[in-house]
Amino acid sequence: MCPIGIFDSGYGGLTVFRSIADQLPQYDYLYLGDNARAPYGNRSFETVYEYTLECVQWFFDQGCKLVILACNTASAKALRTIQQKDLPAMGPGKRVLGVIRPSAEEIGRFTQTRSVGVLGTKGTVSSGSYVTEISNFYPDIRVYQQACPLWVPFIENGDYKNDGVDYYIRKDLEQLFAQATDIDTVLLACTHYPLLEDRIRKYLPEGIALIAQGPIVAGSLADYLRRHPELTNILSQGGSRSFFTTDSVTDFEEHATQFFGEAVSAQHIHLELK
Template sequence: MQAISPIGVFDSGYGGLTVFKSIVQQLPQYDYLYLGDNARSPYGPRSFDTVYEYTLQCVQWFFAQGCPLVILACNTASAKALRTIQQHDLPKMPDSGNRVLGVIRPTTEIIGQFSQTGKVGILGTKGTVTSNSYPIEIEKFWPQLQVYQQACPMWVPLVENNEHNGDGADFFVQEYLQQLLAQDAEIDTLLLACTHYPLLHKKIQQYAPAGTRIVAQGDIVANSLVDYLQRHPQMEQRISKHALRHFYTTDDTRSFDEQASVFYGTAVQSQHLNLV
């Protein structure tokens, strides 16, 4: 690989590619590295300490590749690891000018704009829901909102096994939506707080009450990154601009390439990375 200073985009698996796709559409001129830690996926059920350990290891790899900026395009990593990395690890690293951003804050800053009833439902992994990160962050920007959460542990396996369009997905989409709406029937906005979930958008729309607003994170995170780079010209100048994209996976490249194309929308050719 030629010497570049790309933006790093990280996820525990494939879901971050839905965010990466939006970022590339809005900022095509930059160089990017994408890493999916598929060998240790899913992160959702894992402990805070384990997610932090895995995420930090991947962030350090990005920095070693010359990335000055890393986007955690993973809600679980953003919920369980981002703050510790920002506050504890970055200040101790040799290049303290490097930065790590997540997907939770950009979303919580604007989520209140979508709801008419003031009642928002969060659909996420067990790890994201357990962290309580979304209610905590939403309270800072939209204290008047009522926030309800629902863990959807079967959705990521359905998507990663390419069953998101099958009949089994209908059952689990209905089940989790019913559990969420049983908390409050006036929920009118559903946040897909996992980057895998956009692939279930049609089924969620099908079984959600008419008029429900379903919010995915890809464009929100991409818009936030555009704004961040405009406000931080010193960072923007550090990032190389050759429109290069390189994909890495900690698991089998053939399987990754096949699945990744579903999330990313075009063919992907990855390289294997051994982090152990």
């Protein structure tokens, strides 16, 4: 069995997994949430790299040949180092992909003013990864970032449906648009944020495109697999979905349902917690 691995520091990657499973239902999947060490957003580059590498190695130990980092912080702070430094020593045929490059590659299709807003965690914003990647594909696009440090805690605690979160959404959006009045496209650069999509839209100016990453990443993965038949041919296609967490199984199953859109059954794994 050679499943596709999907990783996140917590639950947010399940929104990406949902889109991938809907578009590519035939493959076997393993999902791992490193909930015991979440959130990653405010941790150092070195710590995020160490945690992410440990989880990637776990996937490879389970027989995965392809791992998707469905986590913006891990993609921003760990992906490049893992690809360049670690993968060559891990044996041939192993791949690790992230969510930033596909999102950056597609963003140009949505903006007419060539002025884009990016909403993310403090770690993702401070890394500058979106500014760099978008400029690589579209040198003419201006990128304005806004960190939203309280959105993930609201979501993880199950408080995202309460009116209290509206204050922070409105404030963060005001700070984003204070940077530029011609922003016409806003990217949700955190996989948790789709759960706030309806509330975010309430405070967006009319006509603004609000982009979630799940469908973009799913489409990019489908294209990647078409271009790499040597990988596609070894991936197992039993349609199975297995979920793992480094923390409480009960808590994971309760929260995961909100992100994945259906009930899940999880297993606990132990990693060396630091």
